[in-house]
Amino acid sequence: MLYCVRMDVRVPHDVDPETFERRKAAEKARAQELQRQGKWRHLWRVAGCYANVSIFDVDSHDELHELLSTLPLFPYMELSVTPLARHPSAIGDAA
Amino acid sequence: MLYCVRMDVRVPHDVDPETFERRKAAEKARAQELQRQGKWRHLWRVAGCYANVSIFDVDSHDELHELLSTLPLFPYMELSVTPLARHPSAIGDAA
Amino acid sequence: MLYCVRMDVRVPHDVDPETFERRKAAEKARAQELQRQGKWRHLWRVAGCYANVSIFDVDSHDELHELLSTLPLFPYMELSVTPLARHPSAIGDAA
Amino acid sequence: MLYCVRMDVRVPHDVDPETFERRKAAEKARAQELQRQGKWRHLWRVAGCYANVSIFDVDSHDELHELLSTLPLFPYMELSVTPLARHPSAIGDAA
Amino acid sequence: MLYCVRMDVRVPHDVDPETFERRKAAEKARAQELQRQGKWRHLWRVAGCYANVSIFDVDSHDELHELLSTLPLFPYMELSVTPLARHPSAIGDAA
Amino acid sequence: MLYCVRMDVRVPHDVDPETFERRKAAEKARAQELQRQGKWRHLWRVAGCYANVSIFDVDSHDELHELLSTLPLFPYMELSVTPLARHPSAIGDAA
Amino acid sequence: MLYCVRMDVRVPHDVDPETFERRKAAEKARAQELQRQGKWRHLWRVAGCYANVSIFDVDSHDELHELLSTLPLFPYMELSVTPLARHPSAIGDAA
Amino acid sequence: MLYCVRMDVRVPHDVDPETFERRKAAEKARAQELQRQGKWRHLWRVAGCYANVSIFDVDSHDELHELLSTLPLFPYMELSVTPLARHPSAIGDAA
Amino acid sequence: MLYCVRMDVRVPHDVDPETFERRKAAEKARAQELQRQGKWRHLWRVAGCYANVSIFDVDSHDELHELLSTLPLFPYMELSVTPLARHPSAIGDAA
Amino acid sequence: MLYCVRMDVRVPHDVDPETFERRKAAEKARAQELQRQGKWRHLWRVAGCYANVSIFDVDSHDELHELLSTLPLFPYMELSVTPLARHPSAIGDAA
Numbered sequence: 022m023l024y025c026v027r028m029d030v031r032v033p034h035d036v037d038p039e040t041f042e043r044r045k046a047a048e049k050a051r052a053q054e055l056q057r058q059g060k061w062r063h064l065w066r067v068a069g070c071y072a073n074v075s076i077f078d079v080d081s082h083d084e085l086h087e088l089l090s091t092l093p094l095f096p097y098m099e100l101s102v103t104p105l106a107r108h109p110s111a112i113g114d115a116a
Numbered sequence: 117m118l119y120c121v122r123m124d125v126r127v128p129h130d131v132d133p134e135t136f137e138r139r140k141a142a143e144k145a146r147a148q149e150l151q152r153q154g155k156w157r158h159l160w161r162v163a164g165c166y167a168n169v170s171i172f173d174v175d176s177h178d179e180l181h182e183l184l185s186t187l188p189l190f191p192y193m194e195l196s197v198t199p200l201a202r203h204p205s206a207i208g209d210a211a
Numbered sequence: 212m213l214y215c216v217r218m219d220v221r222v223p224h225d226v227d228p229e230t231f232e233r234r235k236a237a238e239k240a241r242a243q244e245l246q247r248q249g250k251w252r253h254l255w256r257v258a259g260c261y262a263n264v265s266i267f268d269v270d271s272h273d274e275l276h277e278l279l280s281t282l283p284l285f286p287y288m289e290l291s292v293t294p295l296a297r298h299p300s301a302i303g304d305a306a
Numbered sequence: 307m308l309y310c311v312r313m314d315v316r317v318p319h320d321v322d323p324e325t326f327e328r329r330k331a332a333e334k335a336r337a338q339e340l341q342r343q344g345k346w347r348h349l350w351r352v353a354g355c356y357a358n359v360s361i362f363d364v365d366s367h368d369e370l371h372e373l374l375s376t377l378p379l380f381p382y383m384e385l386s387v388t389p390l391a392r393h394p395s396a397i398g399d400a401a
Numbered sequence: 402m403l404y405c406v407r408m409d410v411r412v413p414h415d416v417d418p419e420t421f422e423r424r425k426a427a428e429k430a431r432a433q434e435l436q437r438q439g440k441w442r443h444l445w446r447v448a449g450c451y452a453n454v455s456i457f458d459v460d461s462h463d464e465l466h467e468l469l470s471t472l473p474l475f476p477y478m479e480l481s482v483t484p485l486a487r488h489p490s491a492i493g494d495a496a
Numbered sequence: 497m498l499y500c501v502r503m504d505v506r507v508p509h510d511v512d513p514e515t516f517e518r519r520k521a522a523e524k525a526r527a528q529e530l531q532r533q534g535k536w537r538h539l540w541r542v543a544g545c546y547a548n549v550s551i552f553d554v555d556s557h558d559e560l561h562e563l564l565s566t567l568p569l570f571p572y573m574e575l576s577v578t579p580l581a582r583h584p585s586a587i588g589d590a591a
Numbered sequence: 592m593l594y595c596v597r598m599d600v601r602v603p604h605d606v607d608p609e610t611f612e613r614r615k616a617a618e619k620a621r622a623q624e625l626q627r628q629g630k631w632r633h634l635w636r637v638a639g640c641y642a643n644v645s646i647f648d649v650d651s652h653d654e655l656h657e658l659l660s661t662l663p664l665f666p667y668m669e670l671s672v673t674p675l676a677r678h679p680s681a682i683g684d685a686a
Numbered sequence: 687m688l689y690c691v692r693m694d695v696r697v698p699h700d701v702d703p704e705t706f707e708r709r710k711a712a713e714k715a716r717a718q719e720l721q722r723q724g725k726w727r728h729l730w731r732v733a734g735c736y737a738n739v740s741i742f743d744v745d746s747h748d749e750l751h752e753l754l755s756t757l758p759l760f761p762y763m764e765l766s767v768t769p770l771a772r773h774p775s776a777i778g779d780a781a
Numbered sequence: 782m783l784y785c786v787r788m789d790v791r792v793p794h795d796v797d798p799e800t801f802e803r804r805k806a807a808e809k810a811r812a813q814e815l816q817r818q819g820k821w822r823h824l825w826r827v828a829g830c831y832a833n834v835s836i837f838d839v840d841s842h843d844e845l846h847e848l849l850s851t852l853p854l855f856p857y858m859e860l861s862v863t864p865l866a867r868h869p870s871a872i873g874d875a876a
Numbered sequence: 877m878l879y880c881v882r883m884d885v886r887v888p889h890d891v892d893p894e895t896f897e898r899r900k901a902a903e904k905a906r907a908q909e910l911q912r913q914g915k916w917r918h919l920w921r922v923a924g925c926y927a928n929v930s931i932f933d934v935d936s937h938d939e940l941h942e943l944l945s946t947l948p949l950f951p952y953m954e955l956s957v958t959p960l961a962r963h964p965s966a967i968g969d970a971a
Contacts, residue, residue, distance in 0.1 A: 022272050023160060024294070025169050026354060032951060033319045034888045052205040063158075063171075065118060065200035068937040069881060069944045069957035073203055074120050076158075082212050082353040086296035089354045096317060102354035104214070104294050105160035106276035108168055110147040117937050119959070121734060127286060128699045129223045163272040164216060164279045164292035177733040177877055181961035184734045191697060197734035199879070199959050201941035213350060215359050222476060224413045242395040253348075253361075255308060255390035258462040259406060259469045259482035263393055264310050266348075295350035298358055300337040307462050309484070311544060318509045367402050367543040371486035374544045381507060387544035389404070389484050391466035403540060405549050412666060414603045432585040443538075443551075445498060445580035448652040449596060449659045449672035453583055454500045456538075485540035488548055490527040497652050499674070501829060508794045557592050557828040561676035564829045571792060577829035579594070579674050581656035593825060595834050602761060604698045622870040633823075633836075635783060635865035638747040639691060639754045639767035643868055644785050646823075675825035678833055680812040687842050688920060689864070690929050717965040728918075728931075730878060730960035738963055739880050741918075747782055751866035769784070769864050770920035771846035773928055775907040786924060793889045842923040849924045856887060862924035 022078065023062070023105040024085055028098045029072040036097075047093040055088060076105070117173070118157070118200040119180055123193045124167040131192075142188040150183060171200070212268070213252070213295040214275055218288045219262040226287075237283040245278060266295070307363065308347070308390040309370055313383045314357040321382075332378040340373060361390070402458070403442070403485040404465055408478045409452040416477075427473040435468060456485070497553065498537070498580040499560055503573045504547040511572075522568040530563060551580070592648065593632070593675040594655055598668045599642040606667075617663040625658060646675070687743065688727070688770040689750055693763045694737040701762075712758040720753060741770070782838065783822070783865040784845055788858045789832040796857075807853035815848060836865070877933065878917070878960040879940055883953045884927040891952075902948040910943060931960070 032041065055061035063076040079085050089100060127136065150156035158171040174180050184195060222231065245251035253266040269275050279290060317326065340346035348361040364370050374385060412421065435441035443456040459465050469480060507516065530536035538551040554560050564575060602611065625631035633646040649655050659670060697706065720726035728741040744750050754765060792801065815821035823836040839845050849860060887896065910916035918931040934940050944955060 024354075025160065034891055034951065036319055049205040053207050056205075056207045064203045064206045065120065066203040066206075066941055067957075068199040068201040068941040069879075069955045071945070074198065074200060082294040082296040085294070086351055086353040090356070096319065100354045102294060102352075103169065104163040104272040104275070104292060105169060106163040106272040108159045108161040110144040110151075111159045112148050112151045119734075129226055129286065131699055161276055162292075163276040164214075164290045166280070177959040177961040180959070181731055181733040185736070191699065195734045197732075197959060199937040199940070199957060201937040215350070224416055224476065239395040243397050246395075246397045254393045254396045255310070256393040256396075256466055257482075258389040258391040258466040259404075259480045261470070264388065264390060293359065294353040295359060296353040298349045298351040300334040301349045302338050302341045309544075321509055367484040367486040370484070371541055371543040375546070381509065385544045387484060387542075389462040389465070389482060391462040405540065414606055414666065429585040433587050436587045444583045444586045445500065446583040446586075446656055447672075448579040448581040448656040449594075449670045451660070454578065454580060483549065484543040485549060486543040488539045488541040490524040490531075491539045491541075492528050492531045499829075511794055557674040557676040560674070561826055561828040565831070571794065575829045577674060577827075579652040579655070579672060581652040595825065604701055604761065619870040623872050626870075626872045634868045634871045635785065636751055636868040637767075638751045638864040638866040639689075639765045641755070644863065644865060673834065674828040675834060676828040678824045678826040680809040681824045682813050682816045690920065714965040718967050721965075721967045729963045729966045730880065731963040731966075733959040733961040739958065739960060747864040747866040750864070767864060768929065769842040769845070769862060769923040770929060771842040771923040773919045773921040775904040775911075776919045776921075777908050777911045784924075796889055846921055846923045850926070855926075856889065860924045862922075 022080065024077045024079070025103040025105055026075045026077055026085075026089065027067075027072060027101045028075065028094075029070070029100075030094060030098050032071065032097060041097075044093040044097075051092060060084075060088065117175065119172045119174070120198040120200055121170045121172055121180075121184065122162075122167065122196045123170065123189075124165070124195075125189060125193050127166065127192060136192075139188040139192075146187060155179075155183065212270065214267045214269070215293040215295055216265045216267055216275075216279065217257075217262060217291045218265065218284075219260070219290075220284060220288050222261065222287060231287075234283040234287075241282060250274075250278065307365065309362045309364070310388040310390055311360045311362055311370075311374065312352075312357065312386045313360065313379075314355070314385075315379055315383050317356065317382060326382075329378040329382075336377060345369075345373065402460065404457045404459070405483040405485055406455045406457055406465075406469065407447075407452060407481045408455065408474075409450070409480075410474060410478050412451065412477060421477075424473040424477075431472060440464075440468060497555065499552045499554070500578040500580055501550045501552055501560075501564065502542075502547065502576045503550065503569075504545070504575075505569060505573050507546065507572060516572075519568040519572075526567060535559075535563065592650065594647045594649070595673040595675055596645045596647055596655075596659065597637075597642060597671045598645065598664075599640070599670075600664060600668050602641070602667060611667075614663040614667075621662060630654075630658065687745065689742045689744070690768040690770055691740045691742055691750075691754065692732075692737060692766045693740065693759075694735070694765075695759055695763050697736065697762060706762075709758040709762075716757060725749075725753065782840065784837045784839070785863040785865055786835045786837055786845075786849065787827075787832065787861045788835065788854075789830070789860075790854060790858050792831065792857060801857075804853040804857075811852060820844075820848065877935065879932045879934070880958040880960055881930045881932060881940075881944065882922075882927060882956045883930065883949075884925070884955075885949060885953050887926065887952060896952075899948040899952075906947060915939075915943065 052061060052064060056064065060077060060079050061075060062078045065074050067074060077085055077088065079088065089095065147156060147159060151159065155172060155174050156170060157173045160169050162169060172180055172183065174183065184190060242251060242254060246254065250267060250269050251265060252268045255264050257264060267275055267278065269278065275292070279285060337346060337349060341349065345362060345364050346360060347363045350359050352359060362370055362373065364373065370387070374380060432441060432444060436444065440457060440459050441455060442458045445454050447454060457465055457468065459468065469475060527536060527539060531539065535552060535554050536550060537553045540549050542549060552560055552563065554563065560577070564570065622631060622634060626634065630647060630649050631645060632648045635644050637644060647655055647658065649658065655672070659665060717726060717729060721729065725742060725744050726740060727743045730739050732739060742750055742753065744753065750767070754760060812821060812824060816824065820837060820839050821835060822838045825834050827834060837845055837848065839848065845862070849855065907916060907919060911919065915932060915934050916930060917933045920929050922929060932940055932943065934943065944950060
């Protein structure tokens with residue numbers, strides 16, 4: 022099942038830079054791992070913002086929450102989740 | 117270039133049903149044509165709403181505007197457009 | 212899977228009363244049918260508003276959209292959909 | 307009487323981790339105690355967010371406020387409270 | 402129990418004046434009846450707006466919804482309901 | 497003259513607890529003093545939130561501002577002020 | 592006492608032009624009468640919008656409501672009212 | 687002096703098409719006239735919306751209001767006006 | 782030319798009190814100087830809030846920005862600026 | 877291609893002044909460099925706010941993001957990006 026997720030990263034100005042850099046590196050590794058697994062189907066950068074629009078393909082809300090809430094940058098992110106159904110005008114595979 | 121576009125359709129309660137049905141049919145045909153051309157890359161239904169989340173792949177803002185503003189249902193839609201850049205953690209082709 | 216859905220009904224002041232009453236009756240019948248099927252798990256009235264908070268239990272976003280978009284009062288409703296996961300502190304069956 | 311309560315937890319990035327962990331553990335214990343008492347009827351996680359949607363069943367606003375304001379994580383939460391009445395289309399016990 | 406209710410009246414410009422006047426008269430009679438019963442404890446006009454701030458004192462959400470949703474002007478109103486608990490600094494009877 | 501005032505208290509997580517407790521005690525004393533003077537006519541707790549809905553009865557905007565801005569918790573509060581006029585359907589003394 | 596009032600005029604596209612023109616003329620006459628009485632102290636046009644920012648000087652909320660709610664264009668206006676107190680840094684007469 | 691003005695056109699679905707087309711033609715002629723006069727410095731289409739972002743260069747708020755409020759499509763537009771000053775980092779003529 | 786400016790002062794709870802008091806004193810002196818010069822025409826306190834509504838009379842956006850951005854409390858303020866034109870119903874001098 | 881970008885700078889009150897001043901100087905240098913390259917076409921100060929409205933002319937969303945996200949003040953800015961198409965009524969070169 023598909024979910025559209027927007028993630029806006031809010032970096033507190035007084036956060037410890039090294040801690041944050043480690044988290045960013047871990048976030049990248051995790052994101053790429055999930056992409057290879059086919060769960061994180063699309064990952065786009067919102068031009069001009071520290072934010073992304075992503076499409077997740079997982080089997081349940083629980084799995085989605087598990088993936089998102091364990092992302093290294095989760096504590097610094099504001100997320101909005103939109104469940105996506107198949108569109109009657111969509112052609113081909115909807116992912 | 118990729119754009120994330122959300123379209124919320126607002127159907128006035130006193131619109132002429134036949135006119136609207138004709139527009140819906142024309143909208144479907146046009147959407148499928150653009151998908152076949154590879155310009156309307158993804159089209160998903162927002163579950164529970166008369167709205168969609170779409171990804172367009174076109175060469176310019178002008179082309180995007182031309183496509184969207186000539187959609188048969190454009191007069192009944194509220195659109196928000198988010199330009200998408202490549203994400204540094206994205207793997208493979210970004211579309 | 213569980214979804215929390217808020218439905219706010221906006222009744223145009225110049226709608227034909229009989230049409231709307233027929234739709235309301237059909238809505239009630241449909242809502243009770245879905246409750247008996249266990250798909251519409253909870254249906255509560257927001258005190259003071261023509262709105263409800265509901266919990267749906269269905270197998271996919273597509274099924275949720277099918278149920279909601281075919282509700283007789285769907286054309287008069289503003290919906291917001293929140294996918295619900297199991298809470299780590301919840302005891303017993305989560306529904 | 308039923309109340310729908312949404313709780314969004316805002317964790318300051320510079321909060322003392324141990325203090326917060328102790329509060330989270332106390333929150334879990336309290337939440338489970340209230341569920342066993344039948345006052346905290348439903349507790350669901352909003353998929354993708356550090357938030358929950360809950361249904362409380364208590365006898366008065368005062369009791370609701372007492373329960374919520376003494377939750378260990380109350381100082382870190384934004385709450386919205388919606389009083390729920392019985393829906394004319396609801397079948398069976400409304401809780 | 403006390404509820405603070407704000408009611409904003411939206412009068413469609415093309416409503417039939419006589420119908421609306423009849424409803425306004427019925428609304429006034431009903432409001433005064435409920436005040437005499439002690440259920441509509443306070444009724445104040447928001448200065449400069451076709452809106453009021455009211456305090457209701459009823460025994461349940463269901464009773465509140467019954468009262469509000471049967472007000473003659475209910476179809477033209479936007480309502481927001483805030484349940485009120487006793488304030489620890491309040492002196493005397495809280496109503 | 498009557499004013500409806502909503503006060504939402506925002507307690508910074510790193511505020512010095514003792515300072516804040518002293519302010520809370522001073523706030524309570526001041527609130528009760530103003531209630532005894534008949535200026536703070538009603539003080540209700542918003543169920544589930546660190547907020548109150550209050551009705552003030554003072555002779556001018558200046559007096560209202562003086563009262564509110566000198567409340568010990570004023571620096572931690574977000575206030576919204578709604579001037580209240582007499583409602584044509586109100587019976588009895590409007591306070 | 593001073594009130595800052597913003598008035599946004601929403602003209603329904605299908606309003607009867609003559610009716611509206613008569614109301615506009617009556618509004619202008621009334622506005623000028625109140626200015627001559629010193630009650631409508633300042634009346635400015637928000638540049639680019641069918642809206643105004645005004646300062647009223649009246650003796651009570653009731654008087655303010657009476658003035659505003661009987662303005663010929665009141666049914667087409669959205670108003671927001673801000674009570675103004677004397678500013679400690681203001682020099683001279685505050686009006 | 688420069689003003690940034692965003693204009694969102696809201697076309698009522700039941701507006702008379704011919705009337706609206708005439709207004710659109712008149713709007714285009716007027717917009718081009720003002721551009722030739724150097725008052726309407728920039729006129730861009732917001733991609734995907736029936737809206738524009740414009741930069742006006744006029745001598746006063748009054749002149750700006752005169753220009754905007756007499757635009758043929760003014761009755762169908764929502765405008766927001768942002769006065770622009772010279773930016774300390776701007777090079778060359780600011781227009 | 783006239784501008785309506787609303788200034789909301791946000792005082793961080795952990796700001797150094799002395800620094801802030803010095804700024805407040807400097808702000809008062811500057812505000813009174815500008816009032817004497819006739820540039821800061823009106824300065825009113827929003828009753829109940831640490832905010833003001835002001836009317837400035839200056840010759841350009843640049844001058845307005847210079848005045849506002851050099852106010853001692855500018856770093857702690859949220860401002861909204863509304864350019865004011867002459868209202869067709871205004872009588873006498875518009876300031 | 878043109879983008880309208882609004883940048884609102886939020887300066888934390890406890891930021892190290894020297895660090896911030898260095899960033900501001902670097903920001904100015906970078907902004908002027910991009911203006912000379914013709915990429916940052918227009919840069920205006922929002923009168924009364926620490927914000928700007930800018931027009932960028934770049935070849936892709938990726939390039940836009942690269943430019944904006946590497947601005948020295950990017951970590952302190954809230955940005956909104958609006959892609960601009962050619963307006964049918966625009967005369968001359970649209971930039």
